[in-house]
Amino acid sequence: MEHKIETDFMIINMGPQHPSTHGVLRLELKTDGEIVMACRPFLGYLHRCFEKHCESLDYLKIIPFTDRMDYLASMNNNWAFCIAIEKLMGIKVSEKCEYLRVIVGELNRIASHIIAFGTFGLDIGAFTPFLLAFIQREKIFDLLEEASGARMLYNYIWVGGVARDVDGDWLKKTKKFCQEFKPALDEVDELLSLNKIFVERTANVGVVTKEMAISYGFTGPNLRGSGVNWDLRKNEPYSLYTKFDFNIPVGAGEQGQVGDCWDRYIIRIRECRESIKIIEQALEGISLEGDIYETVPKNFNKMPKGEVYARSETPRGEMGIYVVSEGGKAPVPYRVKVRSPAFCSLSILEEICKGVMISDVIAILGSVDIVLGEVDR
Amino acid sequence: MSLDGILEEGVITTTVDGVLNWAKKSSIWPMGFGLACCAIEMMATGASRFDMARFGCEVFRPSPRQCDLMIVAGTVTMKMAVRVKRLYEQMPEPKYVISMGSCSNCGGPYWQHGYHVLKGVDRIIPVDVYVPGCPPRPEALLEGIFKLQEKINQQTIAKKLVV
Amino acid sequence: MTPEEIFDKLKEKFGEGKILRLTLPSQNGFDVCDPFIDVEPLAMTELADFLKHDKDLAFDQCCCISGVDLKDDLQVVYHLFSMSKLHKICIKATAKRDNPIVGTTAHTWGVANWLERETWDMFGIKFKDHPDHRRILLEEDWEGFPLRKDYKFPRFWRGMEVTPEEEEGTYGTQD
Numbered sequence: 119m120e121h122k123i124e125t126d127f128m129i130i131n132m133g134p135q136h137p138s139t140h141g142v143l144r145l146e147l148k149t150d151g152e153i154v155m156a157c158r159p160f161l162g163y164l165h166r167c168f169e170k171h172c173e174s175l176d177y178l179k180i181i182p183f184t185d186r187m188d189y190l191a192s193m194n195n196n197w198a199f200c201i202a203i204e205k206l207m208g209i210k211v212s213e214k215c216e217y218l219r220v221i222v223g224e225l226n227r228i229a230s231h232i233i234a235f236g237t238f239g240l241d242i243g244a245f246t247p248f249l250l251a252f253i254q255r256e257k258i259f260d261l262l263e264e265a266s267g268a269r270m271l272y273n274y275i276w277v278g279g280v281a282r283d284v285d286g287d288w289l290k291k292t293k294k295f296c297q298e299f300k301p302a303l304d305e306v307d308e309l310l311s312l313n314k315i316f317v318e319r320t321a322n323v324g325v326v327t328k329e330m331a332i333s334y335g336f337t338g339p340n341l342r343g344s345g346v347n348w349d350l351r352k353n354e355p356y357s358l359y360t361k362f363d364f365n366i367p368v369g370a371g372e373q374g375q376v377g378d379c380w381d382r383y384i385i386r387i388r389e390c391r392e393s394i395k396i397i398e399q400a401l402e403g404i405s406l407e408g409d410i411y412e413t414v415p416k417n418f419n420k421m422p423k424g425e426v427y428a429r430s431e432t433p434r435g436e437m438g439i440y441v442v443s444e445g446g447k448a449p450v451p452y453r454v455k456v457r458s459p460a461f462c463s464l465s466i467l468e469e470i471c472k473g474v475m476i477s478d479v480i481a482i483l484g485s486v487d488i489v490l491g492e493v494d495r
Numbered sequence: 496m497s498l499d500g501i502l503e504e505g506v507i508t509t510t511v512d513g514v515l516n517w518a519k520k521s522s523i524w525p526m527g528f529g530l531a532c533c534a535i536e537m538m539a540t541g542a543s544r545f546d547m548a549r550f551g552c553e554v555f556r557p558s559p560r561q562c563d564l565m566i567v568a569g570t571v572t573m574k575m576a577v578r579v580k581r582l583y584e585q586m587p588e589p590k591y592v593i594s595m596g597s598c599s600n601c602g603g604p605y606w607q608h609g610y611h612v613l614k615g616v617d618r619i620i621p622v623d624v625y626v627p628g629c630p631p632r633p634e635a636l637l638e639g640i641f642k643l644q645e646k647i648n649q650q651t652i653a654k655k656l657v658v
Numbered sequence: 659m660t661p662e663e664i665f666d667k668l669k670e671k672f673g674e675g676k677i678l679r680l681t682l683p684s685q686n687g688f689d690v691c692d693p694f695i696d697v698e699p700l701a702m703t704e705l706a707d708f709l710k711h712d713k714d715l716a717f718d719q720c721c722c723i724s725g726v727d728l729k730d731d732l733q734v735v736y737h738l739f740s741m742s743k744l745h746k747i748c749i750k751a752t753a754k755r756d757n758p759i760v761g762t763t764a765h766t767w768g769v770a771n772w773l774e775r776e777t778w779d780m781f782g783i784k785f786k787d788h789p790d791h792r793r794i795l796l797e798e799d800w801e802g803f804p805l806r807k808d809y810k811f812p813r814f815w816r817g818m819e820v821t822p823e824e825e826e827g828t829y830g831t832q833d
């Protein structure tokens with residue numbers, strides 16, 4: 119008589135305190151030896167009630183809370199929220215403010231991508247690129263601190279304007295930074311991108327096809343990593359993005375299939391270069407004449423009744439802000455909903471983690487680049 | 496001291512407390528666990544510019560069993576609080592806690608409308624040093640670590656006589 | 659396609675009973691809004707399927723699903739976008755407050771799965787035939803649905819103080 123020996127599945131709990139889950143995320147992995155059979159993410163360990171705060175605070179007071187949502191790219195969050203409120207109130211912001219917003223927004227995008235690929239390298243086991251990248255990140259922080267007064271959470275972009283003016287000196291420093299940054303980025307790029315171990319760990323891992331990416335709400339670098347040429351800065355331009363000349367890097371499956379972890383990683387490196395291009399053009403175009411508070415509304419007592427859905431491109435993808443205003447004298451929004459890019463991207467995890475190795479889960483998670491503050495809000 | 500001249504050179508004398516405290520405070524191993532925005536500043540403290548290694552506490556351990564120090568960096572939500580408590584219990588003695596940022600000090604910006612935020616981590620675990628700020632600058636965290644080192648320096652293994 | 663064309667197409671397919679009305683900006687008392695279509699909540703499942711797979715509509719991207727508490731009713735708002743046709747529309751399904759049920763769209767768009775779970779978690783709107791109907795952000799034993807306008811903050815949860823005593827009553831109120 120033949121006996122079939124059956125082995126048991128094992129449930130492994132990863133997180134919420136885990137060095138590579140990028141914050142407090144818990145994954146429940148059902149494994150058959152080394153192979154993951156099912157992966158169930160549990161969120162909410164950083165649910166800080168952002169939407170409840172929005173219903174209780176007036177429009178200006180919400181901006182600091184948007185900072186704390188995606189704390190790696192605060193400027194872009196401020197900006198996304200301001201775009202929505204400006205659309206609601208019909209404010210057109212002066213050109214100088216728009217230039218400033220573009221500059222700080224792109225600087226912050228670089229800082230955020232640095233964390234993304236720095237920690238991604240860290241997850242895979244490469245420590246040096248992380249340290250090298252952090253040197254550059256500190257330089258960006260110095261610039262942003264000089265402009266806004268804070269290192270990380272800026273509260274810089276206001277409805278109808280920006281919080282503080284900058285001077286010519288700051289522009290010069292920014293220009294200098296752009297020049298210094300390029301070789302530094304190349305260094306990280308050379309160190310990590312084509313490293314044999316790194317490529318082995320990331321190429322052909324966690325492949326997300328085009329259709330899946332769109333269906334699961336991938337946006338931003340993740341979507342472009344799957345080979346979709348889509349960037350709100352180009353396809354639905356807001357602010358001054360029509361003025362600048364820049365490319366949209368799209369994943370082409372250089373090391374493996376289109377849409378694998380390596381593609382998602384390389385997009386971020388290339389995007390940093392494009393951001394530098396944008397900043398350099400903006401520095402050329404900006405003029406320091408003009409009042410930054412010109413279009414800042416004095417009060418919020420005359421809000422129109424209505425609702426808007428405004429979306430913009432943050433480093434993690436499309437951030438949509440849905441604001442419902444009751445109108446009349448109410449200075450608080452009736453409802454604010456944030457469509458957070460990381461939340462939507464994370465929802466694919468259940469799907470693509472079937473049948474991969476345990477160590478690949480880490481690579482996939484790192485390549486999707488989530489910020490738990492924004493996932494849980 | 497009275498032993499001067501009796502022992503050979505290269506020997507110093509001190510108290511047992513002194514040795515223990517010196518050993519404890521000069522290699523504090525923190526637990527690598529971050530909760531929210533403050534954790535990013537904690538990372539920055541450990542990375543290139545600020546470099547916590549200068550003060551002997553750069554060895555971030557992923558496991559609570561190997562740590563001396565827990566830096567609670569960020570917002571402690573209700574769902575996380577139960578886990579934070581468990582992690583604290585898993586750490587071996589002697590253990591210390593730094594509460595970093597106003598969120599873990601007292602709820603911070605989420606004090607009034609945050610139905611899911613614990614209003615201060617000291618409601619569940621004892622805290623040694625509080626570092627204020629939202630987020631505290633890396634310098635502030637370093638200062639917090641110095642304060643902790645001072646505190647460790649004053650410890651004694653002698654038990655107080657309860658009269 | 660313009661919102662009118664989308665509306666006509668849907669109405670032709672599903673009839674007036676399910677597709678209720680179209681609101682354009684500055685109609686029905688709105689000063690500002692994106693064009694939206696009110697639909698019957700339980701028709702949402704088949705509607706979503708049609709919206710995605712019809713050749714002219716091709717709404718392949720579900721941007722956002724949000725709940726809104728309208729005091730008397732609860733509403734689910736879908737923002738849809740088509741990457742191939744470059745048009746967008748907003749769909750609203752309003753359900754009764756005492757028993758809010760909306761048809762799920764999770765089988766159509768992958769991302770809707772989590773977005774709907776979030777809506778259930780925050781508003782207590784049930785999604786019929788949802789494959790994984792659990793809370794997503796809060797623990798299962800949390801009481802109440804926080805984003806409803808009449809939500810009262812709990813005093814304790816698992817022995818931990820949620821609302822400190824001195825602050826009781828002032829919490830969650832609008833200032």
Ligand code: SF4
Pocket residue numbers: 186531532533534568569570595596597598599603604628629630631
């Ligand atoms: S104290 Fe401020 S920076 Fe720190 S976790 Fe809280 S909100 Fe974030």
